[in-house]
Amino acid sequence: MRLLAQGLVRGRHLYKCINPSWPKVLKMGRAKRGLKIFKMVLLAKKFYKAESVDDAFAMFSRMMINGFAFGFIGKKTVGVYKDAQASKWNIFKDVKRRTWINKFDSSREIKPMRVVFHHATNPHLDIHIGHLSLVINLGNKPIMNDIKFNKNGELTGKSKIAIMEFLREEIMNNSRMAQNLDHSINNTATSWNVGEQGITGYGSGLTRQTIINEPVEIMSVDNGNGNTIKMYCPSINKHRLLYLHKLYNGDGKKAPIVIWGVLKKQSPSFEPRLHLKTDKDIDVFKKNVSHETVTKKYDGASSYFDTGEKETNWWSPRISSETGDRIMYSGKVPELFRINSKNHPRGIGELMFIRKFNIFNPLAKRTLTSAEVGGILNSDKIRPLNISPLFIVYRIDRWGGRRTTDLLFNENRALQEMFASLSDNIELPEFVSIAIHKGIEGIVGVPSGKSINEGRKNKFWGDPHDWKVISVDLKWGPKGKPAGTILFESLDSGKVFKLGPGQLGKENEFVELFNKGNALIGMVAKVNSRYGHEGRASKLAEWHLDKGVG
Numbered sequence: 037m038r039l040l041a042q043g044l045v046r047g048r049h050l051y052k053c054i055n056p057s058w059p060k061v062l063k064m065g066r067a068k069r070g071l072k073i074f075k076m077v078l079l080a081k082k083f084y085k086a087e088s089v090d091d092a093f094a095m096f097s098r099m100m101i102n103g104f105a106f107g108f109i110g111k112k113t114v115g116v117y118k119d120a121q122a123s124k125w126n127i128f129k130d131v132k133r134r135t136w137i138n139k140f141d142s143s144r145e146i147k148p149m150r151v152v153f154h155h156a157t158n159p160h161l162d163i164h165i166g167h168l169s170l171v172i173n174l175g176n177k178p179i180m181n182d183i184k185f186n187k188n189g190e191l192t193g194k195s196k197i198a199i200m201e202f203l204r205e206e207i208m209n210n211s212r213m214a215q216n217l218d219h220s221i222n223n224t225a226t227s228w229n230v231g232e233q234g235i236t237g238y239g240s241g242l243t244r245q246t247i248i249n250e251p252v253e254i255m256s257v258d259n260g261n262g263n264t265i266k267m268y269c270p271s272i273n274k275h276r277l278l279y280l281h282k283l284y285n286g287d288g289k290k291a292p293i294v295i296w297g298v299l300k301k302q303s304p305s306f307e308p309r310l311h312l313k314t315d316k317d318i319d320v321f322k323k324n325v326s327h328e329t330v331t332k333k334y335d336g337a338s339s340y341f342d343t344g345e346k347e348t349n350w351w352s353p354r355i356s357s358e359t360g361d362r363i364m365y366s367g368k369v370p371e372l373f374r375i376n377s378k379n380h381p382r383g384i385g386e387l388m389f390i391r392k393f394n395i396f397n398p399l400a401k402r403t404l405t406s407a408e409v410g411g412i413l414n415s416d417k418i419r420p421l422n423i424s425p426l427f428i429v430y431r432i433d434r435w436g437g438r439r440t441t442d443l444l445f446n447e448n449r450a451l452q453e454m455f456a457s458l459s460d461n462i463e464l465p466e467f468v469s470i471a472i473h474k475g476i477e478g479i480v481g482v483p484s485g486k487s488i489n490e491g492r493k494n495k496f497w498g499d500p501h502d503w504k505v506i507s508v509d510l511k512w513g514p515k516g517k518p519a520g521t522i523l524f525e526s527l528d529s530g531k532v533f534k535l536g537p538g539q540l541g542k543e544n545e546f547v548e549l550f551n552k553g554n555a556l557i558g559m560v561a562k563v564n565s566r567y568g569h570e571g572r573a574s575k576l577a578e579w580h581l582d583k584g585v586g
Contacts, residue, residue: 136168136263136265136282137165137166137168137254144253144421145253146254147252147254148166148249148250149163149164149165149249149271150164150225150248151164151247151249152227152245152246153199153243153245153247154243154244155230155241155244156241156242158173158175159173159174160172160173160174161174161203161247162224163203164224165252165267168280169216169224170214170215170294170296171213171215171216172213182198182199183195185229185243188229189229190245196248200247200271200272206296207273207296207297207298210295210297210298212283212293212295213293213294214291214294215291215293215294217291217292225246226244227243227244227246230242248271251418252267252418253267253367253419254266254267254370255277255366255367255374256346256374263281264280264282265279266279266299266347268366270367275361276299276301276364277301278296278298280294280296281294281297283295301349302361302362303340303349304342304382306340306353306384307384307431307441310384310430310431310488312492312493313493314493314495317494318470318471318472321479321492321494322470324492325481325482325483326481326483329445329491330468330469330479330480331464331465331466331479332465332479333477333478333493334428334465335406335477336386336404336409337352337386337409337410338352338353339352339353339365339427340382340383341372341381341383341385341427342382343375343376343379343381343382344380345376345377347373347375348366348373348375349364349366350364350365350366350368350372350387351363351364352364365387368413368418369425369427372425372427372461375459376458377458379435379436381434381455382432382433383433383434383455384429384430384431385427385429385430386428387425388404388425389408389419389424389426390403390425391422392423404423407578424461425461426463427462428462428464428465429456429462429464430452430465431452431489432448432455435451442487442489443487445486445488445491448487449464472496473496476496477495478493478495478496479494500562501527501565501570502527502528502560502561502563502580503524503525503526503560504525504527504558505560506525507523508522508553509521509523510522510546510549510550511550517537518537518540518546519536519537520536521535522535522549524561524563528570533563533570533571535575535576539574541576559580560580561576561577561579561580562576562577563577
């Protein structure tokens, strides 16, 4: 019994991770001690099931052997372990805060990320991602020369920018850092400025201030060797995904060591984009294509995909002017990123977004416009929770290591169906008849015996024209209905056109225009018109953000 009790004390650094009251247990009477230890064993078992790691198994085993034995021996046979600092921040209050991020079942896993500057004895950055906590020491690094405070003891704006640039550089260089095991979720939000009363003992220091606090998207978790987490963190790097890889699991005295870096993924060599020939006359289109191949034309963002055995990366056809590399869309579509296949399909299609049904606004348009799609893909934020991706696959370029770009329409579509079966967020273009259909941009078809690369299109609407507002005469009619017009001058032809209430949008959109009044003069709008004439069945699509005034 004495040996078991001694083992219990030697293993106290493990037990205190499970229950902060362990030192108090050592002072309890025998009956209370036995009940308390029994509860702690159950907690250890729960921890073991939740985490499935070797350390948890070791804790559970030692708790079972030493814990029950200690419940029936005298307290004088062991020493009392005291940790005065632990009580300052309620360290080890629960086990969740010090865990790794494990596999999850939901389609999206979003964690709050908080970056904190802590000027303690050793100045450092605390980075908290959900319950996971990391620390980067700053004491001997040049960044400390750039950290300044204003008269209120707050970090200056330039200092915060410098700290974030330092953090980005560290991650870009795949830096090693320690996993912090002694902060709770509540600790992460604790802060005080220079000159204010802070925490004494553990966690003390000149100041502790939050630099950023925003959500990050957990893309995938690999629980194999090293436990690798991939995440999208646009405030640190909006162009590429980040990864966390555990190098060392730590022990009772040393903290775990992780590497935090950027996945410097380069896009493969893709086939050229689809360049469909245009038949402006629908009767000409009808003669040029096989009627069995005619599908809807979709309006989103053109996107390449490249699928491997673990994930699918999504790419824009465009090259970033900031990085010189192909723009990556993967961080915006975690559901699509997790698709995998041993056939390694690669191809192109249209990336769209669907607004989830809202019972409070059931009439809201669910399919986002191409402008809204572009806004999401180009933003430096994670995708809104009420928006889901929908990918329309146009062409499979590789399958099982074989080039399939030039396969006949039906042969390639069979591969598209196999790819679409991998996810509910992937669909094929819908077959339609050759006619002008309301609510779609146009139709696409392929000549008999040809591939999609030789396809043709018939757009019901021409490309948008740029019209500048030259006068506004909006009013309300005698029955309270929208009335009046806005006079535009075409920047393409110089011609003058009028748009009335029905062409300007819904009534709520008319109200916005009415309230702006003459402030609209000089603004430039994108206007859609039927083929054949710039002013034919014209309708305002959206306002330019980079032309005109306003």
